[in-house]
Amino acid sequence: MAEQMAIRSLNVSKPIEVEHQGKTVRTGIFKKPVTGALHLSTVNFAGDEQADLRFHGGPDKAVCVYPFERYAYWEAKLGVTLDLGAFGENLTTEGMLEEEICIGDQFRLGEAVVQVSQPRQPCYKLGVKHGLPELPLEIQQNGYTGYYFRVLREGEVRPEDRLERLEKHPAGVTLAFANRVMHLEKEDAEGIRRILAVEELSDSWRETLTARLTRLTEE
16 A cells, blocks of 8 residues: 655745845745645746745655654744745645655655655755744754655645655665754765665755765865
8 A cells, every 4th residue: 555644734925025034035935825736837826936046946846845854843833833835845744754764765746746855954944934043953963844845747636645655765764763863963975875875865954964975085
């Protein structure tokens, strides 16, 4: 029987402008749940946009995913009730934690087929949204980051669809492991090599980790 996971919410937004430290910031992080089907292309869901394409969006980051199971931790820590889409994710999921999902895993998502490309690295705008500038760094350090899908086949996606894992990547490099090496165990050259051996790794992570490995081997 195929392994299936649940979508708790499908969320999109257009960029808006907000004030931050006396400046106007344009951001697409204020995502809201939708009730109808959306077309998923190779770069985003219909109705969704990223404000700064230097660091967000593109084929390797077409879909942002965040596990619903993490909401309870943050609600207890922050003392608030969080709406779905609170972390700027397109998909709020159940049964898909960072410890269980590997870079390169493939999933059927409605009519589409998607593949895990990298963990998410939350930017300062998540801190702007919640009024907590320290939040992005804390998310990186505890590993509750969420992650990104690239789109292998476009198609319609509905909030009531389920995710079905079609292929678990044989290398078994979990998102939790990748997060530890990227953010905590930065001198782990063997760990870096293991991540870089996964062909499906996003271009941005490959560039960062290749540069780090070069520095480590030259020292």
